[in-house]
Amino acid sequence: MSAVPAKAKLDDLALxxxxxxxxxxxxxxxxxxxFLAPAFVxxxxxxxxxxxxxxxxxxxxxKLLTAPNWVGLGNYEKLFQDPLFWRGLRNSFIYxxxxxxxxxxxISLAIVVNRALKGVYIFRTLYYIPAVTSVVAVxxxxxxxxxxxxxxxxxxxxxxxxxxxxxxxxTHPDSTLISxxxxxxxxxxxxxxxxxxxxxxxxxxxxxxxxxxxGANKLQQHWHITVPGIRPSxxxxxxxxxxxxxxxxxxxxxxxxxxxxxxxxxLTLMFYLYRQGFIFLEMGYAAAIAVVFAVITLVFSIMxxxxxxxxxxxxxxxx
Amino acid sequence: MTAHSRSDSPWRRRLRRWTENSFWYTIMIAFALxxxxxxxxxxxxxxxxxxxxxxxxNQAPQILPIPGMIGWGEGLRIAQAEGSYSGPNGFWRNFExxxxxxxxxxxxxxxxxxxxxxxxxxxxxxxxPRYFVNSFVVAFWVVVLQLITSSLAAYPLSKMQxxxxxxxxxxxxxxxxxxxxLTLIPTFIISVQVLGLAxxxxxxxxxxxANAFGIFLLRQTYQSIPNELIESxxxxxxxxxxxxxxxxxxxxxxxxxxxAIFSFVGSWNxxxxxxxxxxxxxxxxxxxxxAFLEGAFTGNLRTVAAGVMVATVPIxxxxxxxxxxxxxxxxxxxxx
Numbered sequence: 137m138s139a140v141p142a143k144a145k146l147d148d149l150a151l152x153x154x155x156x157x158x159x160x161x162x163x164x165x166x167x168x169x170x171f172l173a174p175a176f177v178x179x180x181x182x183x184x185x186x187x188x189x190x191x192x193x194x195x196x197x198x199k200l201l202t203a204p205n206w207v208g209l210g211n212y213e214k215l216f217q218d219p220l221f222w223r224g225l226r227n228s229f230i231y232x233x234x235x236x237x238x239x240x241x242x243i244s245l246a247i248v249v250n251r252a253l254k255g256v257y258i259f260r261t262l263y264y265i266p267a268v269t270s271v272v273a274v275x276x277x278x279x280x281x282x283x284x285x286x287x288x289x290x291x292x293x294x295x296x297x298x299x300x301x302x303x304x305x306x307t308h309p310d311s312t313l314i315s316x317x318x319x320x321x322x323x324x325x326x327x328x329x330x331x332x333x334x335x336x337x338x339x340x341x342x343x344x345x346x347x348x349x350x351g352a353n354k355l356q357q358h359w360h361i362t363v364p365g366i367r368p369s370x371x372x373x374x375x376x377x378x379x380x381x382x383x384x385x386x387x388x389x390x391x392x393x394x395x396x397x398x399x400x401x402x403l404t405l406m407f408y409l410y411r412q413g414f415i416f417l418e419m420g421y422a423a424a425i426a427v428v429f430a431v432i433t434l435v436f437s438i439m440x441x442x443x444x445x446x447x448x449x450x451x452x453x454x455x
Numbered sequence: 456m457t458a459h460s461r462s463d464s465p466w467r468r469r470l471r472r473w474t475e476n477s478f479w480y481t482i483m484i485a486f487a488l489x490x491x492x493x494x495x496x497x498x499x500x501x502x503x504x505x506x507x508x509x510x511x512x513n514q515a516p517q518i519l520p521i522p523g524m525i526g527w528g529e530g531l532r533i534a535q536a537e538g539s540y541s542g543p544n545g546f547w548r549n550f551e552x553x554x555x556x557x558x559x560x561x562x563x564x565x566x567x568x569x570x571x572x573x574x575x576x577x578x579x580x581x582x583x584p585r586y587f588v589n590s591f592v593v594a595f596w597v598v599v600l601q602l603i604t605s606s607l608a609a610y611p612l613s614k615m616q617x618x619x620x621x622x623x624x625x626x627x628x629x630x631x632x633x634x635x636x637l638t639l640i641p642t643f644i645i646s647v648q649v650l651g652l653a654x655x656x657x658x659x660x661x662x663x664x665a666n667a668f669g670i671f672l673l674r675q676t677y678q679s680i681p682n683e684l685i686e687s688x689x690x691x692x693x694x695x696x697x698x699x700x701x702x703x704x705x706x707x708x709x710x711x712x713x714x715a716i717f718s719f720v721g722s723w724n725x726x727x728x729x730x731x732x733x734x735x736x737x738x739x740x741x742x743x744x745x746a747f748l749e750g751a752f753t754g755n756l757r758t759v760a761a762g763v764m765v766a767t768v769p770i771x772x773x774x775x776x777x778x779x780x781x782x783x784x785x786x787x788x789x790x791x
Contacts, residue, residue, distance in 0.1 A: 165618065167695050168611035172623065175608035178600075178665035183630055186641035193640060200644075248482050259483045261778050263490055268774045268781070270724040272742040273767045276749070277493045280500055280760060288496040291510035326490070330785050383634060386726045390746055406636060413640050414731055423640050430637040437632035 193423035200417045211424035221425065223400060224408040227313055228432075231381045231404060234317045234324075238377055239370060242325045246332035247358065260333070267327035275390030278319045282306050306391055309401035316387050316402055328373050332366060339365035368443075375440045382433050385410065405429050494767075500760035502569035515564035522550040523568020531572055573761035580758075581751055583765055585737060586744035589656060593740060594722040596660040601718045602711055605669035610699050612670070613677040614685055624674070630667045643731055654735045659728065669714045676710030677703065713784035716777075723770070741766050 194211055196204035215221050249260050266274060281288040282305035290302040305315040343361045352360065363370070385406045388396065396403040396411065403411075409429060413422030499509065502520050510516045524534065528545020539548040551568040558566060577583060611617065612624050642662055652658030680703065688698045704711070726742045733739055739747070745766050752758040774781060 161617075164615065168615045168617040168620070171607045171611045171615075171695070171699070175604040175665040175670060178604060178661075179627070179630070179667070181645065182642050182662045182664070183633075183638060183667075186638035186645065187633060189641035189644070190637050245486060248479060248486075251479065253476060253479060253483075256483070259487055260782075261775065262487050264778070264782065265494075265771055265774065266490060268720060268770060269767050270726070270742050270745070270770075272724075272726055272745050273763050276745065276759065276763050277497045277767075280497055280756065281493045283756075286508040286510065288492065291508055292516075295510035295512050295514075295516060297512070322489070322493075327785075330782055379634070383636065386742075389726070389730075393749065409636060409639075410727070414643075419640050419644070426637045426640060430634055433634045434632060437634070441628065441632045 190423050190426055193420050194427045196420040196423075198420040198423070200419050204420060207420070211421050212428075214421065215424055215428065220400060220403060220408060221405075224403050224405040224425075225432075227403060228382050228384075228405040230313060231317060231320075231384055232378055234320050234381050235374060235377045238321050238324050238328055239373055241321070242328035242373070243332050243362075243366075243370070245325060245329045246336055247362065249329070250333055250336045260330070263326035263329055265326065266323045269323070271323070271386040272390050274319060274323050275387050278315075278322075279306070279391060282315055307398060309397065309399045312392065312397040312402045316384075316391050319387055319391070320381070320384060324377065328377065331369055331373055335366035335369035336362065371439075372443055375436055375443065378436045379433055379440065382406070382429075382436070405432075497760050497763055500757055501573055501764045502571070502761075503757050504568060504570040504572065506757070509567075517565060517567040519562070519566045520569035521554045521558070521566045524549050524551075524570040524572060526571060527575055531575070573757045574765070576752075576758050577748075577762045577765060581744065581748060581762060582737070583741075583744060583762065586739050586741045586766075587769075589738060590723055590741040593656055593659045594719045597663045597722040598715050598718050600660065600664040601666045601669050602715060604665040605673050605714060606704060606707065606711065607699070608665070608670045609673035609677055610695075610703060613674045614680075614682070615695075627667050627670050631671070639727075646732070653732055654738055655732075656738060658732045659722075659725075659740065662728070663718075663722065666714075666718060669718065672714055673707060673710050676707040680706050709783075712780060716781060716784045 193204060195206060195208060197207050197210070198204035245263065249256055249263070269277075282290075284290050284304065284307065285294060285302040287305075289305075290299075293299045294302060304311055306312055339362060343365070344357055347357045347361055383406055384404060388402050388404060388407050389410075392402050396407050405425065406429065409422050409425040412418045412425060499518065499520065503509070504523055507517075509518060524531070524547060526534065526540070526545065526547030528542075528547075530540035530542050530545040531547050534540035534547035534549060538552070540546070541548075549568075554568075555563065555566075608627075612620060612627075646652045646658055646662055650658075650661070652661065684702065685698060688702055689695075693701075724742060725740075726746070729740045729743050730746075733743060745762060748759050748762045752762075
């Protein structure tokens with residue numbers, strides 16, 4: 137007899153508990169989203185919405201001051217017949233050559249400064265300085281270095297009689313892009329060197345000792361121990377420097393004074409996007425360039441994404 | 456590094472260490488020159504009084520500055536004619552006649568009289584201090600906003616259980632794969648036509664109020680904090696906001712410092728966005744002001760060089776002061 141009300145009471149209690157739990161879980165839910173809200177306001181307005189609009193605009197003839205008209209694939213058809221688009225694409229891919237050079241140089245430099253020599257910290261710090269200097273300043277500094285005929289390089293070589301005529305670093309269509317790439321490389325070495333240095337310091341010293349006992353010389357040691365040991369960093373640097381090589385804009389703007397170089401010789405995809413969108417105000421057309429650009433960088437970006445994602449599963453990280 | 460265990464005589468070992476070290480120092484000094492020479496060259500140009508070439512065929516290069524026309528303020532022209540000027544708004548003096556006789560004959564062809572005139576011209580003609588302040592204000596608020604939004608958002612993503620958590624995390628992480636260039640045009644349209652942010656410093660801050668990479672980075676940092684700490688605070692009845700503010704923020708300070716350094720440098724050096732947003736000269740940030748220096752002083756590269764020096768040297772000094780944090784922050788962010 138008394139078991140029935142007891143069970144009812146128990147059911148009530150269970151219901152109460154369940155309700156409480158649900159109330160608590162709703163509260164938890166609200167708290168979590170409350171914490172996420174400020175970031176999401178910005179991400180929605182300046183990232184998610186623009187992402188959608190960008191793709192939409194690429195199918196229109198939007199010109200900033202007039203309403204957009206749907207033109208279907210018109211922009212893309214025009215794009216693939218546009219010689220300057222192909223020029224930009226070609227130059228952007230040429231710019232990727234900077235990546236392996238940067239990696240080779242910065243690893244070599246990291247190996248050099250990864251030893252207990254007196255004053256080595258001073259050198260490391262010095263090498264990093266270009267990375268904290270703004271690209272605009274670096275570009276202008278190199279305009280002085282490349283100047284004709286009295287810049288640092290031309291002036292020195294001419295006075296020594298090594299060359300008879302000044303080298304046309306920024307005034308000849310064949311050399312403009314390469315000269316600008318040199319600047320990107322110069323500015324990047326110290327930055328990537330620090331990344332490789334911290335990777336090198338994590339390679340166990342015993343491996344080198346064991347290899348030395350086995351009779352491997354220094355070069356073999358680096359090839360068989362250093363390179364595999366810092367492989368994740370090499371992958372990481374390869375990805376981020378490829379993406380930034382494809383994105384390069386500021387160096388080109390500064391060193392060609394906003395023109396894109398003699399005969400558009402330094403015109404990259406990003407520069408062409410800027411010109412169409414913000415000089416000619418052909419925003420629909422520029423949006424199509426942006427979409428193509430995004431598809432190309434996506435390959436590299438997905439690799440970057442997977443790298444970051446893999447790192448999230450590696451447990452607690454030290455920072 | 457040396458792991459040779461052969462029994463050499465101490466002399467030979469010392470000799471080998473010496474040759475080895477000098478080899479490494481040679482490489483390091485050579486690369487140090489590659490790094491430093493462009494800066495030194497700019498510095499040299501910024502104190503040149505005339506446009507004569509530094510390197511000349513069959514003559515000594517003029518690479519050693521000695522004090523020449525040094526001073527500040529008005530009266531440079533008078534000083535150039537009479538040797539010195541001292542007035543209520545300025546002081547100039549030509550030190551060249553006093554210094555030159557002190558130099559040895561071998562040294563003299565390498566020297567040239569340095570001047571502060573180019574710096575004075577940049578100071579009066581271009582409002583560089585204003586650009587500095589603008590750049591600083593923008594970078595400061597970008598850092599503040601990003602630290603707040605990222606540290607708030609990363610907390611539930613790493614330490615709370617709720618439905619949709621992983622989906623949201625991947626949504627944020629996925630945005631990293633889209634280049635900013637894809638969103639550039641719509642972001643510009645929204646900022647200018649919808650929010651009316653053209654020609655304002657807010658327009659350089661607000662679009663960068665949240666940073667997906669920052670959220671990712673801080674989530675990693677939160678991950679290293681033991682759950683028990685948060686649980687016990689919850690049992691004590693602390694609200695989540697209080698836990699975040701009083702317990703978690705002090706613990707993730709290294710991560711916050713890394714994010715702060717990155718977003719500060721990123722904002723300080725950013726060029727394309729301010730180039731699009733700013734027309735009004737009084738709103739220019741430093742990179743924009745620098746880029747238009749060339750237009751302001753057409754043909755006078757010495758003055759442009761002085762402007763570049765004024766804009767870069769303070770940043771290099773700040774870096775040298777905080778270099779440890781910079782470099783630790785960078786390696787930390789990569790380990791991630």
